[in-house]
Amino acid sequence: MSSIPSNYLVLLSPTSLTGTGLGLFVLWYILSSVVAWYRLRHIPGPFIASFSYLWHMGNIFLGCASPEHIALKRYGSLVRTGPNYVVTDDPNILRRINGARSSWPRDSWYTSSRFDPNYHMLSLLDTAARDTIKAKLTSGYSGRDVQIENGVNTQIEFLVETIRSRYLSTSTRHQPTDLAQVIRYFTLDVITHLSYGTSFGFLAAEQDLYDYTNSVDRFIRAITLSVDIPLFRWIAYSPLLTGIMPKASDKSGMGKLIGIGQKIVNERFQDNEKHAPDMLGSFMRHGATREECVSETMLTLIAGSDTTATAIRSTMLYLISTPRVYNRLKAEIQEAASDNRVSSPIGVDEAKRLPYLQAVILEGFRMRPPVVYGQYKAAPPGGETINGVFIPGGTAVGQNAVAMMRSEKAFGAGVDLFRPERFLECSEEARREMERTVGLVFGTGRWMCAGRTVAWVELNKIFFELLRAFDFQPIYPTKPVDEESYALFTHKNMWVAITETA
Template identity: 45%
Template sequence: MGLVSAAILAYLVSTLWQWYRLSHVPGPFWAAFSKFWMVKESLKGRQPAAIKEVTDKYGSLARIGPNELVTDDPEVLRRMMAVRSVYTRGPWYDAMRFDPTKDNLFSMRDEVAHTKLRAKMAAGYSGKENESMEGTIDAVIARLVNLIETKYISTPNDYRPMDFAQKAQYFTLDIISYLAFGQAFGYLEEDDDVFDYIKITNTFIPIMMIISNVPSLARLLQSRFLRGLMPKESDRLGFGAFIGVAKKVVAERFGPSAKSQPDMLGSFIRHGLTQEEASGEALLQVIAGSDTSASTIRFVMLFILTNPTVYKRLQSEIDNLIASGKISSPVKDSEGRQIPYLQACIKEGLRLWPPASGAFFKEVPVGGDVIDGKFIPAGTQIGSSPIGIHRSKKIFGADAELFRPERWLEADAEHFAQMNSTVDLVFHYGKYQCLGKSVALMEFNKIFVELFRRFDFTIVNPEKPVKIQNAGIWIIEDFWIRICRRDL
């Protein structure tokens, strides 16, 4: 009994100390004593919305766990992620290992190793070393257009609805697999969920994001005793099958007769990635690059189709630029960047529904920090409130909850710069900025032009146009649309 009493006393003292060290930061009362609040909101699929409600109620810096705070201040996030910042990634990232035996660029917490690996990979994401990038995206858009033309055109006598949510992810999966491995996995060609990847990841990633709230549980699952429960390369379908494909393709590129290729994987190899590193990073590209880009494409499309004035203005802008010879066929990335209303629509879509909506906790360095006028001790985990940041009325105006692309055209230069730098945080910042940013923006700059120049779209179920869940990423399903050829 003495040991039991001592254990209970030790637990109570530890709990009270944890509560006390951050008791000056407001937040939901019970969240200060356990991670139940965080796990509960993850299980309900509404953690980003719940975190915004917390920062709205308790202030820009709020407490959501025994050692976890969140902020909706863009300046605090920039300071934490700056190149010379002494903040580091917190244990939250331990759950982001796709292969339980090793880290990838996203899960890596060793700052020196992360910087070195990132430097080796950066060139592969640029158009300088990856000269085929824009042509690859054009080729995959052409496949999407062909799929629509051959299977999903409706007429007065023929009704062929298409799930745009599904096809948007087929599109991004084919692009990123083409860029990562030098060959598309064939989602658009097969018009099918190859390897059951989407089905499996829609189950696996929500679990991974829930576990990220309890990093010790992630480390337990990745231990040699339990890692057999994780996806593995011998699996025939899903996540594990992707691991196997990644390793097979990369092994071929490291073979004795292999030649250097002008793609991402070729760049990674030329810059010194080992075979094991290249396998892990190619896999990361597919997982991280396809879901986030697909989410933005879906949301921008949803907002356009549910706002008739936006739809009409965007399509007119595209038509006028085509008529004046300012848009090529296919549209060039450089041309897409110069289409004002298109860019406003893209920025609004990124802003209202940030594609990666996890908390991304960073660890307060030795010596602590002062945030929002409060001293925060070393070791505290500080995450972001992504929806709170990007729907800030202070930054974006009283109608910040509204999709209104015009705000980007009405803003003066100073206000535009403030809004733009805030939206850029969806790609993170500084030493943690997403390497795939240029790829994603190139996709956005092209796909909407190529679709709206050719087709007219109607939402099939206006009373409930789409199903949306959150699991750190957005799981978006049943976005059914009717597509007709335009009479030009």
Template identity: 35%
Template sequence: MPYLLLLVSALAGAYLAVQRVYSWNRLRHIPGPPWCGWSDIWMLRRAWSGSMYKDLGKLHQQYGSLVRVAPNYVICGDPAEVRRMWAVRSEWDRGLWFKGFQLDPPKDNLISMLDNELHASLRTKMAAGYAGKGIDGLHESIDAQIARFVTLIESKYLSTDTKLRAVDFARKVQYLTLDVISTIAFGRTFGFLEQDDDMFDHIKTTEDSLPLMQMIALVPWLLGLLQSRVFKMFMPSHKDVVGLGKVLSIAKEVVAERYGDNKITKNDMLGSFVAHGLSQQHAEAESAVQIAAGSDTTATSLRTGILSIATSPQVHATLLAEIDSAIAQGRISSPITDAEARALPYLQACIKETLRFWPPITGIVPRVCPREAKVCGVNVPAGTNVGWSAWAVLRDEGVFGKDAGVFWPGRWLMRVYEGAEEGEGEWEEKDKERLKRMERTVELVFGQGKWGCMGKGIAMIEINKVFVELFRRFDFAVLNPAQPIEYEFGYGLQMQKGIYMRISRRKDLDTSTRNSADVQVSE
């Protein structure tokens, strides 16, 4: 018996060794850190620490546009190649990595679903809702929450020349995005702004759970383990009173009202999903995803955008001049409309630069091809996970110029004077072909093609409105210039905590402009 056990152990060891050698050999022609061909440790350590986003950027600087980071993972840093792999008619489909984002396993959602036909069917049923078609008061709902956010700042966190009221802007902004998305998704506002608190510890538990979700995504077999009876008890449940489980509970409760014999019918986003044939189970899953994904990503864009603009004097002055000029000329309402915001060129340049410099989604989102394919001119065997490096793609000097490593909205526009006095003139596009290439690259932040983010339109409406409504009223000053962000981490989603600011009312506004900016939105 001992000899049999020894033989089995030896055979198992030999099998694992052969398998490891085979795995190393199939991708040995792709450069990367030496041990990455033999082990997942490099990748998993960076994923757990939250540093993978930046570390992948460093690898591309060292090894080139295609880098091996694990036995079956390679990362692409070429913008054109990423767009090609993510295109609508591409052979490349989602890898098992996406299964790690089942919020209520084993139930799938738009993020975790791998089946092309099921995914396409689900998107079709949800398209009208995300497009805002037939939804009552979409823009008004967003305006109302922004007004509450303005009121919160003015009532509790407005500093003066003699009084400092420090505020963690990163946290308060997330209260806003949670209330916006819950109003849109559930037809019921959570009330984070009203309570001025992290209700049911949602933000804290989400941040705490992100490292584990990232690890599960990179090692998919862990998902099966966590769905077992032993570990299921540790996963979020609709019976929980805090965190993601509480969101699942609210989603289950609200969705249940829309189905059955005594169902409630409303012309909101959930109502659109129901009207277009979404099942009750899928409605629960998608409503929870809207909260978890929609609030974090939009909050990141808002907090980093406001921070970057406020700490760049020339950018700040130029944006304020554009906003003030538009107000004086009657081109901006109170509150501003999405169409009016989109007509402000420098505002749009600031938003695009924010998405480029601070992408809210930094996960490697790997694709897999069923046959051998070329990536960056290199043969990649079938079944290989090919992800992207958001850092390398969005700071590509060939696309964005030699200054791609700095925050500069001016790269999207240029000032043409044509004999006019300094400070006058029109904003017009730079080299149109280069601009188009830049825009296509930044759009990768939202995915592309059949797997593109459906919430992009709503997120952009919110971002457009918030930037203007805040900068038309307030000045922002960072309280710790040496460390403006106390804590930053990336676990597929880029998150920031501790952006402490001094917010004061703008002193350079004349009385009429200030009144037109305040009265209507703060009602």
């Protein structure tokens, strides 16, 4: 038998094979980057984003996605943010690609919103399958089967009682309160009460039960990495890493609450208890399976609490930082209460008759929309021309929510200023158009966020009741809150002093 020549042995050595593999990878990366750049070369954006995901990675690691996306306005209405990502701040483009008859399906970006092996309404890509599950859930979310307003009232009353008994500052007692965490506990109690018929008691416990909120903050950062970067998406949901995802057997974090929710669902199905006046009962009555109920109720917990908490915290921050607006809203609240024009807690219909309150809600949502960007749709196979720009088939186009909310074309001058009067000093037609644009943050058409009704009920009540009962003052006005932004916002250390309204 002839021996293998020594030069072949050198080529087959581990060092040589490693070098060859690395060289092939570098060559593949360069070629694929050139192809990616060339395909969307006509769409402006940060140069590094035209051939890599480094722009997104930098935003994630620095927690600065919001200011970076606002800064994209300088490139125009269609901006490239990745090899296959384009975002827009144009409301008309978003209505076009999200319309009922649109041929733009969801992009695979959505699949990373899963937090267990099962898909839920937000992560499903197949339009027909999503419509089927949505039909089972709509009555629970809309209020047809669930008394949403009564449930929110119960939690608001408890919030006011809790602040009065635990968090008030007086002339003899200084009680710093992290309003960011208090509001987060409130929204968690609201959504668990509506979903399962009983709140999980975060506010009553006055603590982060099971380390849940800390785990969600970590999850938001990790999930943003996986939704924005396909390689991380593949890694995160590969069979090799399923063990590190939150699971019902966990003793803390998101997994613990998944386990609690799973236990409640299992007990309901075991007893065939379909008539409970909560979301879970509604889902069951409309044919949702056990697995669907577990996934969908957990989705309401994550998506329905943190986003609303962001809207409440941000609006409160702008209010207490803007005395002119704070005092005007306070006067409207006190006048409505003293004239006995409102209930306690205020009803949604009553709140809608208070013009400045409505303007504050809309302006707060505009200044800090809970979702920074996302909701990507994939261009149809043949591509499509939008505003004179050709979008090749398969390109993911999503909303740049924070930039859209800072659009001078949509909202007039001074978009960086918290000024609710912009919704009152215009024609009725202009106001309706601004409201429609603000509403796009929830999606539009068939892709409208199912939890919109719950969020608006909370927003129509919470500011009125907090300012009816209390006054708020930031303790650290030069650093009122620690904020980071990914696809969503996180807030911590929003320290305030709360006093009883005189």
